[in-house]
Every structure is written in C-alpha cells, then in structure tokens.
Amino acid sequence: MTKVLINHQEVEVPAGATILEAARKLGVEIPTLCYLEGKLPIGACRVCLVEVEGAKRLVASCSTPVTEGMRVHTNNKKVREARRTVVELILSEHEGACQYCTRSEDCELKKIASHLGIEDVHYKGEKPPVHIDASTPALVRDSGKCIKCRRCVTVCREVQGVGALFPQNRGYKTVIGPAFAMDLDHVACVQCGQCAAICPVGAIQEKNDIDKVWEVIENGTKHVVVQTAPAIRAALGECFGYSPGTLVTGKMVTALRRLGFNAVFDTNFAADLTIIEEGNELLTRLKKALVDKEPVSLPMFTSCSPGWIKFAEYYYPEFLPNLSTCKSPQQMFGALAKTYYAAQKGIKPEDIVVVSVMPCTAKKFEAQRPEMNASGFQDVDYVLTTRELGFMIESAGIDFKNLEDGQMDSPLGLSTGAADIFANTGGVMEAALRTVYEVVTGREFPSADLRLAPVEGLKGIKAASLVIQGTLPEWNFLENVEVKVAVAHGLANAADLLDQIKEGKASFHFIEIMTCPGGCIGGGGQPRYTDDSVRLARINAIYQEDAGKKLRKSHTNPQIQKLYEEYLKKPLGERSHHLLHTHYHERTKV
Amino acid sequence: MSVPSQKTQQTQASSSQPCGCQPSEEEMLRSLDAVIDGFKKTDGALIPILQTAQNLFGYLPATVLKHISMRLNIPYSEVTGVVSFYSFFSTVPRGKHVIRVCLGTACYVRGGKEVLEAFKKNLKINVGETTPDRMFSLEVGRCFGACGLAPVAMIDEDVHQRVKSAKIREIISQYQHEGEDVKEAKS
Numbered sequence: 001m002t003k004v005l006i007n008h009q010e011v012e013v014p015a016g017a018t019i020l021e022a023a024r025k026l027g028v029e030i031p032t033l034c035y036l037e038g039k040l041p042i043g044a045c046r047v048c049l050v051e052v053e054g055a056k057r058l059v060a061s062c063s064t065p066v067t068e069g070m071r072v073h074t075n076n077k078k079v080r081e082a083r084r085t086v087v088e089l090i091l092s093e094h095e096g097a098c099q100y101c102t103r104s105e106d107c108e109l110k111k112i113a114s115h116l117g118i119e120d121v122h123y124k125g126e127k128p129p130v131h132i133d134a135s136t137p138a139l140v141r142d143s144g145k146c147i148k149c150r151r152c153v154t155v156c157r158e159v160q161g162v163g164a165l166f167p168q169n170r171g172y173k174t175v176i177g178p179a180f181a182m183d184l185d186h187v188a189c190v191q192c193g194q195c196a197a198i199c200p201v202g203a204i205q206e207k208n209d210i211d212k213v214w215e216v217i218e219n220g221t222k223h224v225v226v227q228t229a230p231a232i233r234a235a236l237g238e239c240f241g242y243s244p245g246t247l248v249t250g251k252m253v254t255a256l257r258r259l260g261f262n263a264v265f266d267t268n269f270a271a272d273l274t275i276i277e278e279g280n281e282l283l284t285r286l287k288k289a290l291v292d293k294e295p296v297s298l299p300m301f302t303s304c305s306p307g308w309i310k311f312a313e314y315y316y317p318e319f320l321p322n323l324s325t326c327k328s329p330q331q332m333f334g335a336l337a338k339t340y341y342a343a344q345k346g347i348k349p350e351d352i353v354v355v356s357v358m359p360c361t362a363k364k365f366e367a368q369r370p371e372m373n374a375s376g377f378q379d380v381d382y383v384l385t386t387r388e389l390g391f392m393i394e395s396a397g398i399d400f401k402n403l404e405d406g407q408m409d410s411p412l413g414l415s416t417g418a419a420d421i422f423a424n425t426g427g428v429m430e431a432a433l434r435t436v437y438e439v440v441t442g443r444e445f446p447s448a449d450l451r452l453a454p455v456e457g458l459k460g461i462k463a464a465s466l467v468i469q470g471t472l473p474e475w476n477f478l479e480n481v482e483v484k485v486a487v488a489h490g491l492a493n494a495a496d497l498l499d500q501i502k503e504g505k506a507s508f509h510f511i512e513i514m515t516c517p518g519g520c521i522g523g524g525g526q527p528r529y530t531d532d533s534v535r536l537a538r539i540n541a542i543y544q545e546d547a548g549k550k551l552r553k554s555h556t557n558p559q560i561q562k563l564y565e566e567y568l569k570k571p572l573g574e575r576s577h578h579l580l581h582t583h584y585h586e587r588t589k590v
Numbered sequence: 591m592s593v594p595s596q597k598t599q600q601t602q603a604s605s606s607q608p609c610g611c612q613p614s615e616e617e618m619l620r621s622l623d624a625v626i627d628g629f630k631k632t633d634g635a636l637i638p639i640l641q642t643a644q645n646l647f648g649y650l651p652a653t654v655l656k657h658i659s660m661r662l663n664i665p666y667s668e669v670t671g672v673v674s675f676y677s678f679f680s681t682v683p684r685g686k687h688v689i690r691v692c693l694g695t696a697c698y699v700r701g702g703k704e705v706l707e708a709f710k711k712n713l714k715i716n717v718g719e720t721t722p723d724r725m726f727s728l729e730v731g732r733c734f735g736a737c738g739l740a741p742v743a744m745i746d747e748d749v750h751q752r753v754k755s756a757k758i759r760e761i762i763s764q765y766q767h768e769g770e771d772v773k774e775a776k777s
Contacts, residue, residue: 163665169674179655179670180681187666590656590666 004070019050019061019072030074031083031112033090033200034149035062037531039158045149046086047112050074058082084116092123095130095144096201102391103202106528109147110201128172135183137368138191138207138361143175146203152176152195159517161492162311164189176203188314188589190491192307192515193361193385193524206361206525209382210392216353216381217260223345224353226261227333227412228252230268231359231423231520232386234541238527239390240400245537247545250405255393256357257406266408267356268415270329270336271422271431273563274304275554277580278326279436280571282510283475291477297321299486299501299508302428304328306366307515307524309584311491316498317586325581329422330356330363331372333412334379335579340567341412342375349375356383359423359523362515374579385525414559417450417546424539425489425519426455426462429512433466433485434553440468440475450552451543458518458532460493461486463508489514618646619657626661636664636672640679649680685720685727687765689713690744694733697741701755705741706730708755712762725766 001012006023013022018041023030033045041062049058053071058079061072073079091113098104130144150167153176157163167174168181178187196204216222237248256264281300288296303309303324312319327335333356338349356363360383366372367380384392393400408414418434421427430452437445444450454464465484486508488494494513500506516522518535521542551557568575613621625642629635639662643654650673659666673679691697691706706728710716713726720727736742739751743761750761 157665157668163667166665166667166671167675168667168671170676177667179666180652180674590659 002066002068002070004066004068004072006072007074013066016065019052019059019064019066019070020048022066023050023061023072023074028074030061031115032062033108033112033147034151036151036154036198039154042150042154045090045147047083047090049079049082049086051076051079080116083112084118087113087116087118088121088123090147091118091121092125093127094147094201095127095142097145101145101202102205102208107202108200126172128175131175131181133177133183134207135185136189136191136207136365138193138364139184139189139196139204140207141177141184141204142202143177145201146176147201148174148176149200150176151198151200152204155194155198159490159492160190160192160194160307160311160515161315161495162188162190162192165195188587190307190310190314190515191362191365192491194516195524196361197522197524197526197528197530206385206388207364208388209364209384210388213355213382213384213392216355222351222353223262223347224260224355225263225265225337225341225412226256226355226357227265227267227270227330227337228256228357229330229359229363229423229520230271230420230542231523231526231538232357232389233545234423234521234538235359235386235526236390239387239394242401243537244534245541247541248400249545250407251400251403253406253408254403255398255400256389258398258403259392259396261355263409263412264406265333265337265412266415266419267329267333267358268419268422269412269557269559270333271304271419272415272554272557272560273332273336273580274326274329274422275418275431275435276560276564276571277332277576278302278324279432279439279554281324281326282432282436283439284572286481286509287477290481299511300324302432302512304422304428305362305513305515305520306360307362308491308494308513310362310365310587311494311515313584313587314589315495318502319498320584320586323584325583327372327580327582328363328366329419330358330383331366331379331582332580334367334372335374336563337412338375338377338379339579340563344411349377353381354379356380357386357389358383359386359520359526360516361385361524363525371582386523387525387527390527411559411562414557415549416554416557417549417552418554419557420542420545420549423520423542424456425458425514426452426487426512427519427542428514429455429485429487429510431554432510432512435555437468438553438555440472440478441470442472443470444553449547455485455487455512456539458535460490461488461497463487463506483510484508485510485512487512489519490517491515615647619654622646622654622657623661626658630662636662636669637676640669640673644679648686649682649684651681651683655681683720683724685725687725687745688727688729690729690731690734692731692734692736692740692742692744694731694737694740696737697733700740702741704755705743705753705758708758709743709762712758726762 002015003012004022006026011022011026030048032048043060043063048061050061051058051073133141153165156165164178164187175181216224233249236252237246253264285296285300288294301323303326334354337354338352342349342352364383367383372379418431434445434450455462463486465482467482468478471479488497521538522530522535622643626639644650655669659669693702713721715728717728717730741753743750743753
C-alpha cells in the first residue's frame with residue numbers, strides 16, 4: 001500500500017495505483033475525457049492534469065502512478081489554468097453545434113468547460129473539415145464534433161476485438177475513423193454502438209429514426225405496434241433522473257400508449273418463444289451427436305445478439321454452422337406480428353408497422369438484413385434505442401415520473417421471468433436451462449431460485465456443467481451426460497473463448513454470447529454513462545423483475561402454448577422454420 | 591531490431607527473375623510473407639514489414655496493406671493509421687526511380703531549392719508526383735547526412751553530390767538510358 005496526500009487529505013492505495021484512482025477513492029473528482037474504466041490509460045486528452053509537489057511539470061493523473069508520500073493538488077490556480085487552456089484548445093477545433101447538438105444536455109466536454117468557468121475560447125484558427133458518415137443503418141459519425149480522445153478506438157479494439165476505428169493521418173490532419181478515413185459501411189464494423197455509448201461528445205451517435213416513427217403514428221392509416229426489449233425497463237428511468245437499476249416497466253407501457261402506438265407489446269414474448277425453438281434445436285443437435293452419431297455442429301451458440309452474429313460472419317465464419325438458426329427475439333416478434341397477429345386482427349400485413357425499442361444499435365442493422373422479411377415485408381420497420389425513446393417521451397411533454405403503471409397488450413405482451421433475464425449476461429443460458437432441463441427430466445431446474453450462479457456476473461468468460469440424471473424415457477440418451485455450458489460477453493472475450501475452442505483447449509455443448517459487456521443491459525443504445533456499477537444495478541433490477549413474475553419458465557407461458565396450438569403447431573416445424581429461423585453468411589473481414 | 595536492408599530485398603526480388611523483368615505480384619507477396627512470418631512473434635513488427643513491402647512493391651497498395659493486416663492479425667484501420675502517420679510510406683504508385691532532393695539546412699543554403707526547381711521543370715511534375723511514363727517520382731528529403739557535399743539529391747540509392755541545375759537533364763538521362771538498355775538487351 002502507498003500513502004499519498006491529495007489536497008492535504010491522506011489516502012492509502014495499492015502500489016501502482018494512479019493519482020486519479022487515489023483521488024476517486026477519496027471522493028475527489030478530477031475531470032477526464034479519454035480515461036476508460038479498466039483500460040490502460042493513454043493520457044491523450046490532458047484534462048486530468050494535477051500538480052505534484054516537486055515535479056517540474058503538471059502531470060496527467062490518469063497515467064501517473066502514486067509514490068509514497070506524494071503530495072498532490074487537484075484544484076489550485078495553476079491546475080485550473082492549465083486545464084482551462086487544454087479545454088479551450090480542444091474547443092477551438094470542436095465544431096460542436098452545441099445549440100442543437102443532441103448531446104448538449106449530457107455532453108462531457110460541455111460539462112467540463114462549464115465547471116472550469118470557460119466563457120470564451122482564446123484560440124482562434126482553422127478548424128478541420130467536417131465529414132458526416134451516415135453510411136450504416138445504425139451509427140452516424142461527425143468528424144467535426146470528434147475531440148480525438150480515442151475512447152472509441154479503445155472500446156472497439158480492446159473490448160470488442162474489432163478495431164474498426166483508429167487514428168488516421170497525423171497532427172492537425174488526424175481523424176479517428178476506419179482505414180483511410182473511409183465510411184463505416186466499407187469496413188468490418190459490427191454496429192454494436194459501444195463507441196456511441198462511450199463517446200464523451202456528439203461525435204458518434206445512433207442513426208436517429210424518431211421522425212420516421214412520429215410520421216407513421218401520426219399518419220393514422222397504419223396499425224403501429226411497438227415491442228420493447230427486456231433491457232429497456234431497467235434503464236429507461238435513467239433518462240428521467242431515476243438512479244440506475246430502477247424498474248419502470250409499467251410507466252414505460254403507459255408512456256408508449258400516450259405516444260400513440262396502437263398496441264404495446266413485449267419482445268419478451270418472443271424471447272420465451274426463442275427458448276422453445278432454441279431449446280429444441282439444442283436437444284435435436286445433442287440427439288444427432290449422441291444417438292444418431294451424425295456429424296453435427298456443437299457447441300451450439302445463441303443467436304440473439306446481432307453484433308455477435310455480424311462478428312462471427314466477419315471473423316469466425318468457421319463457426320457459422322454452430323450458431324443457432326433461431327432469429328433474435330426482435331425478428332421473431334416482427335415476423336409473428338405481420339402474420340399471426342395480422343391474421344388474428346384481420347389487418348393486412350402491409351398495414352402493420354412494427355417499431356422496436358432496443359438497448360442496441362446493431363438491431364437497426366439487423367432489422368434491415370435482406371433475409372428478415374418472412375412476412376413478405378420487412379418484418380421490423382423501425383428500431384429506436386432506449387435513448388431515442390427517452391427523447392421521444394420527453395419531447396412529447398409526457399411527465400414520465402408521474403405516469404400510472406400500464407399493462408402490455410395481448411397476445412404478444414405476456415412473458416415469463418425467463419424472458420426478462422435475456423437482458424443480461426448469463427440470462428439466456430439460465431432461461432434455456434430452465435426449460436431444457438424440465439423437458440428432459442420432467443422436473444424443475446434444480447438450482448436455487450432457478451438461477452445458475454457460475455454463469456452470472458461480470459466476469460468475461462464463465463462456465464458451468466451439470467450432470468443430467470433421472471431423464472424421461474424419450475431423453476434417456478442424456479442420462480448421466482455432463483452438459484457443459486459457457487457464457488461470454490464483450491466480443492473480445494467471445495473471440496478468446498472461440499480461440500480456446502479452436503485450439504481444443506475447451507469444449508462445451510451450449511454457449512451464450514452477448515456482444516456488449518454485461519449483455520443487453522449494457523448495450524450501445526442504453527442511457528449514458530454505463531460503467532460496471534451501472535451494469536450491476538441494471539442486472540439486479542432484471543433479476544428483481546424475474547423474481548416478481550408468477551411464471552418464470554418460457555414453456556409455461558400460456559400465450560406461447562396457444563401460439564403453438566393455433567398457429568405454429570410444433571417447435572422447429574414448417575411454419576417455425578419459415579418465420580422464426582434464418583441463415584448466416586460469411587463476410588469479408590478486410 | 592534487424593530490418594532487411596533495401597539492397598537485400600531488391601536482390602531477392604530480382605534474383606528470382608533471371609530474365610530481369612519485374613517479378614509478378616504473387617511472387618512479391620510470397621517474399622513478403624516470408625518476411626512477415628519471420629517477424630510473427632515480434633511485437634512492433636508492423637513498421638519493418640511495411641518498409642519491406644514498400645521496397646518490394648515500390649509503394650503500398652491497398653491490397654498489400656489488407657494482406658499484411660490479415661497475416662499479422664492487426665486491424666486494417668491500424669495498418670493504414672500507421673501508414674498515413676509516416677511520410678516515408680506512400681500509398682500511390684511511385685516511379686521506377688525515386689528522386690529525393692535534400693532541402694536540409696546545408697543543401698538549402700547551397701542552392702537545393704534551385705535544384706528542386708530544375709528537377710520539377712525537367713520532369714514536368716511537382717513534389718509528390720510521378721511522371722506519366724512511371725519512370726520518376728520527385729520527393730523532398732530532409733538531410734541525408736552528406737552536408738559537406740551539398741546540395742545533394744538521391745536517386746534510389748545513389749547520392750549525387752554538388753548538383754548543379756544545369757546538370758539535371760544529364761543526370762536524368764542516365765537513368766532513362768539505363769531503362770532503355772535493359773529493354774534493348776531483352777529484345
């Protein structure tokens with residue numbers, strides 16, 4: 001342990017800790033722009049300068065380790081003036097358009113500038129040319145707003161293992177972007193939006209679909225239905241000042257109804273459906289492998305997360321046969337809304353518009369995949385992020401905090417607790433095991449509270465195994481089989497796991513992969529700013545939602561049972577195959 | 591770090607070609623792969639590999655950069671980021687001969703600028719450009735460490751000392767003829 005004095009207060013931190021970490025331990029706030037929790041500091045932005053007694057110059061607190069007896073000043077005239085100069089220099093090149101930038105209310109640069117009391121920028125000069133890249137369905141990048149802090153570079157390479165962004169050129173001409181500063185649709189970007197989630201300014205944002213949604217609602221000739229992903233209810237409240245981890249399911253439903261949607265449904269319904277289809281797919285693959293001794297692709301991977309799908313298509317095409325053929329819940333919902341629901345309501349599918357609210361930017365890309373038109377039309381028309389929904393509610397003048405709770409509509413609004421936990425890492429695995437175990441043994445999943453602790457939490461790669469005993473006659477080929485499962489979140493962790501499997505160092509039957517750290521609750525479309533404490537708070541809220549449900553296993557959802565009786569007939573049947581399953585194709589990485 | 595010198599690379603490239611003609615792209619990629627594989631376990635191998643590639647191909651075409659990205663398992667954005675950072679690397683084709691006129695302090699005061707102007711006038715190109723027949727590219731150098739011989743111009747590996755503007759045409763023609771000689775010898 002090392003003892004240091006920060007602003008005359010003593011604090012003890014482990015050897016090797018940085019001044020910034022020591023200050024935070026004391027509750028002393030130092031502004032940062034390029035710093036990212038848990039990542040190697042790069043000291044690019046210079047906003048976190050502090051004075052160390054005896055040092056010749058001010059030092060960047062994010063990248064300076066403490067030494068015994070170090071005396072640090074984080075807020076004196078010298079430090080304030082230096083930070084002011086740094087921020088003014090950043091502002092002098094920043095084409096912020098702050099009067100109407102959508103980040104103006106939560107812009108980290110604006111906040112720091114205002115805390116430093118900056119009223120004018122004393123450095124006038126040339127500004128770099130502005131290029132707006134709106135080439136992809138999910139993301140818009142504005143080089144004029146970019147302050148070159150490189151958080152996006154770090155998150156894309158180190159957290160997601162993609163590396164679509166890197167500084168190009170040099171000095172004043174530096175731009176952060178894909179190779180040769182090309183547009184994003186020319187390169188292997190998975191559209192996860194983690195860059196947009198951590199950008200301190202408005203340089204990377206989701207492509208805004210709000211106006212298109214207003215238009216179809218107000219047009220009045222279409223039946224506009226909305227589905228909300230499981231992760232929305234645990235985060236939307238943050239847009240209205242609730243602390244992270246506040247569940248706002250009921251208020252969200254009421255708000256959606258007030259916005260004018262004709263029916264408010266739940267992606268959770270389709271999540272329950274996914275479990276039935278995916279669970280049966282897994283059992284079919286296991287039977288082929290263990291009984292029929294046919295060549296079959298195992299381990300099977302979950303396929304709910306569109307960033308992961310695109311990642312596999314680019315980087316691990318050899319594993320594409322291992323991906324479950326199940327569409328994601330969003331797409332299953334879209335296909336059913338324009339077929340099953342359309343028929344029930346007597347509405348032509350072309351007159352139904354499906355809007356999704358997702359914690360995710362990659363869902364915008366997924367909805368536009370050409371194969372996602374099982375109903376004969378684009379199954380999901382528009383995708384809004386949690387942030388976009390929050391903005392719509394606010395701009396519509398709805399007093400969110402004082403809304404009464406509402407209930408989802410029938411039939412696509414009922415779901416079980418198993419669907420709720422699709423929102424977090426490990427949740428799809430738990431949901432699948434709740435159903436698969438019961439199908440195979442006739443008994444409830446034997447773990448405490450239907451949860452499986454080893455696959456929960458924020459560790460990057462998690463694994464568990466269970467020996468199946470007491471199988472029903474139909475499934476006796478699984479008797480005494482040790483089923484091995486794994487869970488990874490964050491694509492760099494997924495890549496690590498895939499490499500282990502490729503090298504024969506690990507073997508599993510079933511693997512859940514979620515693109516974003518923490519799973520969907522930490523998605524690229526969620527309210528900013530998401531760090532591990534926020535992730536854990538949202539995960540707790542999700543398990544709270546699960547625990548509060550009367551039904552907690554997907555196969556017990558009566559509306560799902562009815563859907564099979566009336567329409568789909570059986571899991572993996574012909575209709576399922578057509579509406580609920582898909583295929584993947586290899587993409588060129590470079 | 592051992593970097594294969596330009597000389598070795600050139601010999602390698604031409605030694606596989608007894609006829610003296612340009613090696614095919616495939617052959618050059620093969621020689622590049624041998625170098626990349628030799629560096630596989632070395633951190634920071636990207637820059638020496640890019641140098642080697644530029645020596646082989648004369649410049650760094652996108653196909654070669656993509657190839658390096660794949661083989662080294664380094665994101666393409668990072669490869670092009672490094673290439674665009676250093677002025678030494680060129681992503682546009684360069685002439686058979688690269689002329690670099692030194693504009694370091696010593697060469698500058700002894701008439702380097704006039705020498706550069708004379709090259710521009712004779713070749714009818716600007717700095718950073720290549721003649722339409724792909725024979726010559728013109729670049730500016732910043733001190734080759736031959737200040738006593740100023741003004742200096744380097745053409746490929748040859749150092750031309752105390753260059754006078756009036757002699758430029760003669761210098762250029764040496765290289766033009768060299769090209770023709772090869773053609774004649776072939777036919």
